[in-house]
C-alpha cells in the first residue's frame with residue numbers, strides 16, 4: 001500500500017494553523033491573545049507560539065497511523081496514537097518549560113488527525129467529509145469515559161477532569177471526543193461557516209464563535225478552578241455580549257473588553273472553549289481544502 005506522506009504534512013500544517021490562529025484571535029475574555037495573557041500568570045502569547053511549533057510531528061504521526069491502520073475496529077487506533085500524544089505533551093512541556101498550554105488540544109487535534117488519515121485511506125481525497133470525520137472520532141474514542149474515568153478510586157493525584165467526573169459526572173474533553181465533538185459539529189461549526197460567507201474577517205469571526213461556544217461548553221477549566229456558579233456566570237456574560245452584537249458592533253466590542261477585565265480579575269479562563277474554537281477551525285479547514 002503506497003502511503004501519501006504529503007497528506008500527513010498537510011494535516012499537520014492545518015492543525016498547527018488552527019492552534020496559532022486560535023491564540024491570535026483577539027480579544028478573547030480571560031484567555032491568552034494578542035492583547036494580554038488573560039487569567040494566566042504562567043504563560044503568554046509566545047508560550048503558545050513555542051508550544052504550537054513543537055507539535056509538527058504529533059499530528060503528522062497521528063494522521064500517518066490513520067493512513068496505515070489495518071485493524072478491525074477504529075477504537076483500536078486510540079492506543080496506537082496515545083503514545084504519540086503523550087510524546088507531544090512531553091514536547092509541549094519541553095517547549096514551554098513545564099507549562100500546560102495545549103494538553104487538551106493535543107488530544108483533540110490528534111484524534112481528528114487520525115480520523116482524517118482513516119478517511120483519506122478510504123477516499124484518497126484531501127477535501128474531507130466532516131460528518132464522517134466526527135463519526136470516526138466517535139469510533140476511536142468509544143468507551144473512553146467509562147474506561148478512564150469510571151475507575152479512579154486507586155488513583156493518587158487526580159486531574160480537574162477526573163475530579164469533576166468522580167464528584168459530578170462531568171465528562172469533559174473525553175465526553176466531547178466520545179460524542180464526535182458534537183458541540184462543534186452541531187453548534188460552533190455551522191455558525192462559523194455562515195460567518196465566513198459574510199463580510200467579517202477571520203479574527204472577528206473566530207472571536208464571535210468563541211462567545212457562542214462559551215454559552216454551551218461544559219468547560220473543565222472553569223469548573224475545575226471555580227465550580228458550577230462560575231460556569232453559569234461565564235455563560236450569562238457570553239450571552240450578554242452576543243445580545244449586543246458581539247465583535248461586530250461598537251457596544252459589543254466595549255462589552256467584550258469589560259468582560260475580559262472582569263474574567264482576569266476573577267481568574268476565569270475558558271480554556272475548554274478556546275480548544276473547541278481551534279477544533280472548529282480545524283474541521284472548517286479540513287472541509288475547505290483548496
Ligand SMILES: CC(C)(COP(=O)(O)OP(=O)(O)OC[C@H]1O[C@@H](n2cnc3c(N)ncnc32)[C@H](O[C@H]2O[C@H](COP(=O)(O)OP(=O)(O)OP(=O)(O)O)[C@@H](O)[C@H]2O)[C@@H]1O)[C@@H](O)C(=O)NCCC(=O)NCCS
Pocket residue numbers: 062081082084085086088089100101102103104105106107109110111159160161162171172173174176217218219220221225269271272273275276
Ligand atoms: C485525555 C486527556 C487530555 C485528559 O486529560 P485530563 O484528565 O486533564 O482531562 P480534563 O481535565 O477533562 O481536560 C483536559 C483539558 O481539555 C480542555 N478542555 C476542558 N474542557 C473541555 C471541553 N468541555 N471540551 C474540550 N476540551 C476541554 C482543557 O485544555 C485546555 O486548557 C489547558 C490550559 O488551561 P489551564 O487553565 O492553564 O489548564 P491547567 O494548567 O490544567 O489548569 P490551572 O492549573 O492553570 O488552573 C490546556 O490543556 C488546553 O488544551 C483541559 O485542561 C489526557 O489524560 C491524555 O490522555 N493525554 C494523552 C494524549 C492523548 O491521548 N492523545 C491522543 C491522540 S494525540
Ligand SMILES: Nc1ncnc2[nH]cnc12
Pocket residue numbers: 022023030031032033038040101102105269270271272274275
Ligand atoms: N488562548 C488560550 N488561552 C488560555 N488557555 C488556552 N487553551 C487553549 N487556548 C488558550
